[in-house]
Structure formats: structure tokens, C-alpha cells
Amino acid sequence: MKHLIVYAHSNAESLNHAILETVVNALKEKGDEVVVRDLYALDFQPVLKPEDTAAMRAGQTPADIKVEQEYITQSDMITFISPIWWTGLPAILKGYVDRVFAYGFAYTSGPEGIHKLLTGKKGFIVNTHGTPNEIYDKIGMTAGLKITSDTGIFDFVGIESVGHLLLGSIGYLDEDGYKGLLKQVQDTVKSVL
Template sequence: MAGKKVLIVYAHQDPGSFNAALKKAAVEELSKQGCLVTVSDLYAMDFEPRTMKKDFMGPLSDPEHFNYALEAYQAYQQKALSPDIMAEQEKLLEADLVIFQFPLYWYSLPAILKGWMDRVFCQGFAFNFPKYFESGLLKGKRAVLSITTGGPANTYSKTGSRGDIRCYLWPIQHGTLHFCGFQILAPQISFAPDRVSQEEREGMVAAWVRRLAAIWEEAPIDCTAAWYFGQ
């Protein structure tokens, strides 16, 4: 897949972490394929996760009653978003595939990654009305979550103590990424890497590399409620 462009949005503090190993393996495998790989290392970038007035370079439309979503929409139209937001949007526009690499925090995203989505996926750029879901403005791009968990696989099932992991992927995959038009690939979940042997961790990395070797041939999931709740 020479010439394909991949963006890896990476959210882990430690360059020696298992998440870092998965990110490194993805960069190496996809680069070997001839892909152009860009990494947004959010912690290394000191990316600002908070939505604030300083995200807008021009005057606010209603400074007395601050509505972030409305101001972001108008600022995008006027090319007046802050440079850090516009830089991430440019990376997204160029990408054919976006990989989100992160540890699961409280059944959800790390705050820095949630803030990246809050600030970058603004109306006008990622979606509009009625342009969302299949008509979302980022349609034609693919997205895949590569997640690490704290608990073993059997705890993330319908009968497990944490419940079916698909249920809490719904707001991330469907409510955010699919809403913006992405085609969603099945998540890559590395269960409890801190609780297994080095050999098992190496096996998890190898499995990710094998999958990436054929990632361009994968069909997206049927990103409907049935995939998350109907199994």
C-alpha cells in the first residue's frame, strides 16, 4: 500500500510503555509497506485538552455567553482556530487511516485524547448538519482503536465483572468516529499486558503487526447498535 497515509494518535506518558511498543511496531510495519506515517504523540506535544476561548484567534461572536461549539464552528469557517487545532486537522485531512493508540481509562479515553477529539472534531470540519454518520465530513477515511486494558479478557464479557467491552466502545467508535464519517475497523485489544509474561506481550505485538500487514484488505464493521449490543 505504498503512498497510503496513516496518522497515529498516541496517548501514553511513558516512551517505555507497552502502548509505546505497539505504536513503534505500527510505525515500522506501515513504513515498510511504503505508507507515510505521522504520529501525534499527545503527551510529548503537551497537547492542550481543555476547550477554551484562546482556541479562537479572532473576536468571539458572543463574548458574554460563551458557547464553545458555536464559536468553534464559526472560527473554522473563518480559518481562525488556534494553530495546534489546525495542525491536527491538516493531519486528519491527509490521512487514509487513523490509528488511536491508548490505554483504557475508566472504561473510556485518557483525558488528553478526549480533549483532542473535543477540540479537533469541530462542526464544519468533521461533521455538519445533516452531514454526519455515513455523510460525515471525514467519510472515506478508516479508523481503528488499538487499546490496552488493565484486566484480562474474561472480565470484559457479558458475564464478566467489567461487562462487554463492545458496550463502552459505542460512544467512542459510533458516537464520535462514525458520527464524523469514519469507517470503523474492529478494535485491536491487548488485554492486561502488565499481568502477563514478556513472551505473551511479544505475542501481542506480533499479532498487531500481522494484522497491520493486511489492514488495507479489512472490511469495516457494521457500526450499528447490533454490533455493540446485539451479540
């Protein structure tokens, strides 16, 4: 299976980076192909500009967008790994979605509604956040985050969500707590992906 991991964290010492390494290693142990697109390392430009839209409408997709769309086209599974900042995706990852999951590539529309152009692919998400999971569950944030990403992004373009790990209390756990989270990620990758 061909996996595309879209990774968005600015700190190479972060838990998110340890999660990235855990996911990559678990997938490679299974014999799967893995491509990582580290958006910060790539200095990915997240702002969808009017000239981007005009170029795509003219059939001349900007080179940086085209590269990312090719990775998506070649993948069977797309995984997003990022923190939750201000109850949403980091701007660089949201901008990736804005620019790369473009009209005409990821979806089109007509009188009958939306045509999902990435049908047949699967998606998985791992997010971290500082708030304890119990609080996010209680206030509806967990459900909200799943709806905006699993449904609002993946399902909208035809990608079947196979899981979404929301890992809370980051910054407040002891060493065993972090090891437990990484084990949860590893076990999920081995059983779900």
C-alpha cells in the same frame, strides 16, 4: 496510503509505546507514509475552551487545532493508540477529539440530521487495559468501548472503522505474553491496514 497515528501514553517505556513502534514499522514495511502525533510529547492542550469555540464559529480556528485538522485532512487512515483508563480514553485523547473533531470540520448538522465530513477515511484503534479480556467481554465493557469509539467517534464523522484491538491483562502477562500481543498487533496491521 497515508496514515495518521494519534498516540496517547505518558510513559515512553510503556507497552503502548512498543505497540506504536510495532505499528509504525509494519506500515513502513508496506511502503506506507506514517505521521505520528504523540499528544504528550506535543503537550497537546486537551481542554475545549469557550474562546476555541468562539474562534471556530468566526472562521478563525486556533493554530494548534488547525495543525491537527490538517494532518487528518491529509490522511487516508487514522489510528488511535492508547490505554483505557477508568473505562475510557485518557483525558488528553478525549480532549483531542473534543477540540479537533470539531463542528464544521468533522461534522455539521441540519434538519435531516448529521452530515459526516470525514467520509472516505478509515480508522483503526488499539487499546490496552489491565482487566482480562474475558471479564470485559462478560460484563459488556468490550462492546461498550467499541460503541463509544468506533461508532460514537469514528462513525459519527464518517470514518469507517476497520478494526479495534482491545488488549487485556496488561501488567499481569509474562514476557511471552507481551511478545504475543505485539505479534498480534503486527499481524493485524499487515492484514487489515
